[in-house]
Amino acid sequence: MECKQSLKEFFFPKLNKRFLIRAVSVALASFLFFYFILTPIALKGKSMEPTLKDGSIHFLCKICYLFGRIHKGDIVGIKLAGQKVILLKRVVAEENEKVEFKNGKLFVNGIEISEPYIKTESDWNYEGKIVEKGKVFVVGDNRGVPMESHDFGEVSKKRIIGKLVW
Secondary structure (H helix, E strand, O other): OHHHHHHHHHHOOOOOHHHHHHHHHHHHHHHHHHHHHEEEEEOOOOOOOOOOOOOOEEEEEOOHHHOOOOOOOOEEEEEEEOOOEEEEEEEEEOOOOEEEEEOOEEEEOOEEOOOOOOOOOOOOOEEEEEOOOOEEEEEOOOOOOOHHHOOOEEEEHHHEEEEEOO
16 A cells, blocks of 8 residues: 555655755756757758668767867767757868868878778769868768768868767
């Protein structure tokens, strides 16, 4: 009988002052955590396939780069307009590095980079460019689509709002 009463109180608590303070505290803490620290995002588009699927849900850690720097290979969230539009792209080159594509292969500073996450053949050709100071070079993983239909290139580090953690 005591167990049944405990379950009833758990699922249907009395709406007293203590309960309301606890509920508001949990709601506020959840909002702050998921807005400022670990933001959920729904992926729309195929530019990161097969690594990330269209329609999948992921989390972006907004504080990861407060304690560390952006590295090649990181999948990052890039703010386009406000907080509503965020692109997910992979960092392939850092500032002062020369990046180019030759017959679908990525070269950084003249060295071919192994990209095991690329599963489709590509014919991309992109003349070498040195990444400017304060920027990184980003590109999606789905290189099977024509280069002209892809958003990629240099992005200011200030526009990167976090690192994909899941």
